[in-house]
Structure formats: C-alpha cells, structure tokens
Amino acid sequence: MHVRSPAMSMGTSLAAAVVSLLLLVRASNAEIRTTIIVSDSRPLILFEQFGFERGGKATLSIRRSAWNIRPGSKRTSVDPSLMGFVLISGNQFPRINNESAYAAADPGDNDNGSDADGYCVLTSEHALPVVRLSDVPPGGVTTTVTIDDPDEYAVLFSNCQDGVEATVDVRTEMYNVRGGVSDGPRDYLPVGLRPLPTIYTAVSAVYFAFLAAWACACVRHRATAERIHAVMGALLLFKALKMACAAEDSWYVQRTGTPHGWDVAFYVFGFLKGVLLFTVIVLIGTGWSFLKPYLQEREKNVLMIVIPLQVIENLLLVVIGETGPTGQDWIVWNQVFLLVDVICCCAVFFPIIWSIRSMREASKTDGKAALNLQKLTLFKRFYLVVVGYLYFTRIIASAFLALLSYKYQWGVNVAIEAASFAFYLFVFYNFKPVGKNPYLYIGDTEEDEAAEREMDDDGGF
Structure with missing residues (x-):
C-alpha cells in the first residue's frame, strides 16, 4: 500500500x-x-x-x-x-x-x-x-x-x-x-470465562476415568496389548494432568489475579500432551505395532519433523501467553505459531495415506493383502476423523469465537474439549487391545476364502 x-x-x-x-x-x-x-x-x-x-x-x-x-x-x-x-x-x-x-x-x-x-x-x-x-x-x-x-x-x-x-x-x-x-x-476472570475452573475440573475427571478404563482394558487383554497402547495411555495421562493444571490455574487467577506457578505446570503437561498426540496419530497411521513392528525410513523422517515442530510450537505458545499483545512482535509470533501448527497437521496425514496406498498396491497381486485392505479401509475413516478434528479445533473454533458474544466465550472451550473427547474416544475404541479387532484382525476363515479365490483365478488363466 x-x-x-x-x-x-x-x-x-x-x-x-x-x-x-x-x-x-x-x-x-x-x-x-x-x-x-x-x-x-x-x-x-x-x-x-x-x-x-x-x-x-x-x-x-x-x-x-x-x-x-x-x-x-x-x-x-x-x-x-x-x-x-x-x-x-x-x-x-x-x-x-x-x-x-x-x-x-x-x-x-x-x-x-x-x-x-x-x-x-x-x-x-x-x-x-x-x-x-x-x-x-x-x-x-x-x-x-x-x-x-x-x-x-x-x-x-x-x-x-x-x-x-x-x-x-x-x-x-x-x-x-x-x-x-x-x-x-x-x-479476575472475565464474565465469559468465569465457568472455566468448573469446566476444566470436569474434563480432567473425565480423562482420569478414561485412563483408568484404558488401563483396565490393557491389563485384561494383556496378551493382545501392544507398545502403542502404552503410548496411548501416556497420552491420556498427560491430557488429564494438563486439564487439572488448567483448572487450578484458572481458579487461582479468578481469585487472586495470578496463577501461582500453575501456568508453568500447564505448559509442561501441555507440551508433553501435544508431542504425544501427534506421535500417536503418526504411529497409528503407519500401523506401527499393529501391522508391523518397525517404521520405514520415511515414516521415521515424519516423526523427526513433527516432534521438533511440536517442541517449537509449544515454546511459541509460552512466549505468546506470557508476553501478551503489548510486545512489538506478538502478532508475528502468533503467525509463526499458526504456520508451525499447520505444518504439523499436514505432516501427520502422510503416514496414513502411505499405509493405505501401499496396501492398495499390494492388493493388486496378493489376495491376502486384498482382504487385509478390505479391513484397513476403515483407516480412511480414521483419516477423515483426524482431518475433521484438526480442522474444527484450529479453524472452526476460532471463527466461532470471533462471532460469539463475550458473555459466552466459555462455549468455545466446551466445544473444543467435546470435540477432543470425541476424537480420543473414537481412536481409543477402534484401536483397543482386544482379540480379533475388526480394524486389524483377519480370521482363518477369511484367509481360506481368499486362498480359494486365488486358486479360482489361477484356474481361469
């Protein structure tokens, strides 16, 4: 201009x-x-x-x-x-x-x-x-x-x-x-954020109960539990601790005007939760511990990109939260934060796409792989859920906040936490440690049927 x-x-x-x-x-x-x-x-x-x-x-x-x-x-x-x-x-x-x-x-x-x-x-x-x-x-x-x-x-x-x-x-x-x-x-809390201590306390209790149920499921089905299930349990733990610290932080701010150190704990557990969330999405998307006990080189590279970016993103979050809008570079820090967040969100999609594509290619020559692909097409649903979750919590919630009356700003926090819980529930339910999981299991009868189809195809030639 x-x-x-x-x-x-x-x-x-x-x-x-x-x-x-x-x-x-x-x-x-x-x-x-x-x-x-x-x-x-x-x-x-x-x-x-x-x-x-x-x-x-x-x-x-x-x-x-x-x-x-x-x-x-x-x-x-x-x-x-x-x-x-x-x-x-x-x-x-x-x-x-x-x-x-x-x-x-x-x-x-x-x-x-x-x-x-x-x-x-x-x-x-x-x-x-x-x-x-x-x-x-x-x-x-x-x-x-x-x-x-x-x-x-x-x-x-x-x-x-x-x-x-x-x-x-x-x-x-x-x-x-x-x-x-x-x-x-x-x-000291604005009118629109006054219910936050109660909301965060309830959300923390829900996740602690979720963690207890997940631990019981892993112990009950220890024969089919994999390493990824332990990582998922750690994600629930840090999410619950983050929300507990958020509740204490907002409670102290409401009564005294200062967080009394709870903001530090909030940032620490938020950092661990953020890193584990994207790590779990990548590991599930690659089929690690479910379909194969190893990661390919390109999948390792995705983790090597996502994890450092999550470290940077959480450091930026601390800078933004502690400096406030008075800093001359505050808007720039926000823009960098959004850029890093977008890169992380895009990067986690690649392993899911690679897994589906590799199974599709294998299905052209391998009858068993074709049957496996039929089961793994549910990964497409997982992909869509990840896209919807990230899109809602990053874009739709921000737009909703801009339009919402200042008296009901807490509604955005409720919407984000509800979307997060629905996402966690979907992922943990569909990848729970049980025998003959429909996402991952291929029964003997189905393998026999696939083998018969292969024999029929060979006879036709």
Whole structure:
C-alpha cells in the first residue's frame, strides 16, 4: 500500500491493528500484569481485554513515563497530553473503526480538536479516557475506572504523534466485584470465562476415568496389548494432568489475579500432551505395532519433523501467553505459531495415506493383502476423523469465537474439549487391545476364502 499522508497511514494502520489484535486476544485471561514499554512509537498498543459486569473496575498504575523524539524524525516538540490510556467497549469499537476509516479517506478534515497527526483514539468521544501522560506526576499515579455499562472492554495505549517514542511502566488490574458490593470479593476472570475452573475440573475427571478404563482394558487383554497402547495411555495421562493444571490455574487467577506457578505446570503437561498426540496419530497411521513392528525410513523422517515442530510450537505458545499483545512482535509470533501448527497437521496425514496406498498396491497381486485392505479401509475413516478434528479445533473454533458474544466465550472451550473427547474416544475404541479387532484382525476363515479365490483365478488363466 502506498502511503499518501501521515493521517492516511495512522488511520489505516489503526483500523488494521485493532481488528487483528482484538481477534487474537479475544479469549485471554486478564491476569494482573506489569508491562514495560520502552521507546515504542506504535500509535496503538493493546494491553488487555476483559468482560465486565456493572460495577467492575479497571485499575492502571503508571510507575514511570517518558518520551523522546525518534531519531530521524522532523518533529521538534512532544505534547504528552496526546499520549495516554483509554478503554474501548465492544459496542463503541465499530464507531471508532468508522471514524478511523473516515479520517484515512479524508486526511484534510481533522475533527479531533487537537494537534494530533491524523485520527486519534485518545480524543475520540467513543473512547473512555483513563489517564494521559501529561497527568502523570514524577512519582507515578494510580487510576481506577468503574464500569457502568457492562460490556467487553479493551485497554489501549494511544500515541497520537508520529515520530514520538513512549516509555511506560504500567501495572494493569481488571476485575469484577462479586455480589455487586464495592468492597466485595474480586473476580479476575472475565464474565465469559468465569465457568472455566468448573469446566476444566470436569474434563480432567473425565480423562482420569478414561485412563483408568484404558488401563483396565490393557491389563485384561494383556496378551493382545501392544507398545502403542502404552503410548496411548501416556497420552491420556498427560491430557488429564494438563486439564487439572488448567483448572487450578484458572481458579487461582479468578481469585487472586495470578496463577501461582500453575501456568508453568500447564505448559509442561501441555507440551508433553501435544508431542504425544501427534506421535500417536503418526504411529497409528503407519500401523506401527499393529501391522508391523518397525517404521520405514520415511515414516521415521515424519516423526523427526513433527516432534521438533511440536517442541517449537509449544515454546511459541509460552512466549505468546506470557508476553501478551503489548510486545512489538506478538502478532508475528502468533503467525509463526499458526504456520508451525499447520505444518504439523499436514505432516501427520502422510503416514496414513502411505499405509493405505501401499496396501492398495499390494492388493493388486496378493489376495491376502486384498482382504487385509478390505479391513484397513476403515483407516480412511480414521483419516477423515483426524482431518475433521484438526480442522474444527484450529479453524472452526476460532471463527466461532470471533462471532460469539463475550458473555459466552466459555462455549468455545466446551466445544473444543467435546470435540477432543470425541476424537480420543473414537481412536481409543477402534484401536483397543482386544482379540480379533475388526480394524486389524483377519480370521482363518477369511484367509481360506481368499486362498480359494486365488486358486479360482489361477484356474481361469
């Protein structure tokens, strides 16, 4: 895009920045955070997003603020009154977006009533002002805003002067007050995420029960249990532990505003679960331990690609979760995360396709293989289920979140966990350690029938 004027640049970038950031941060927890912005010239910085009830409070404590002119800029002075924090509600965002678009289309008409370079969110009548840097004394200041209109609000830092770099040390604390009493207990979870501790606790209990049932099935049918069944059991264990840590994490955040270390355990078990999930999909897709006790070279290469990518993906998840949207490269980290996730999802499909293709080729000359292929065509169903599961949890759920009211964001978590449980149930039921599994077993009678068909075919020639 060609830049025609400073107002065009700031107005267009403002609209794009707000849209992308609000979509990415939609479901984040609002923990108490201390953020340091150093020499940042961005016109808009998103700090948090929170669903408030009536009487909720947003507290900003600015401990230090400074500014300077960016090297190479033609600006000669700085007006600190054109830099500060605002709250924007979900209802007012479309109006602000329209104002920004109008300012970009008509840069000569500045109705802000200020000396701002183009459109300025800080001076918009649709934004709720919190504090301007010109009002921050040397020792810092703490400002609390009480929410009268329930909605989802975004806390943003607005810099309306092109070429000015701001340095801010700020602590954000947003919460609702239980019972509607001003001095009542604080609830640090947004309205739409308040049921999460209960949801995650229930999901964790379900997976622990699932693990117990799986362990009993493996012990009862130990004669037919394979190594892959132990790997699948470990996957259930780490999934259950991850959800237990998620429940504790959200519970502590709800009451204290901080996770008290449970986020670390959540990331660790989430990492182990993610690696094992993709490993199990690859191993089942190759038929390892079911059809053959070894992996071919290309299948090993898939694992050597998927596992390191899962390590990278989980490290990116930690960076994204801990840095928040204030980081200058936060959107880039999100894009890299999505790219790595897409590569992992595509890579796990290849072993399944290879297994079906190799059996199809063998069936052309081997009657027994043809009968085996008849049983293994159910792997096509496994392939479709994997595609559906990954597509739903990665794409459909994100689109659903963007359309859902802020009050019911927990519904997306329920939908994802329900889809995950259905996927686990399908895989574990169809690949359970029992004799004469219809996915894998070929009975003696069927082998005899296949042999008779081969003899008939030979006699025909």
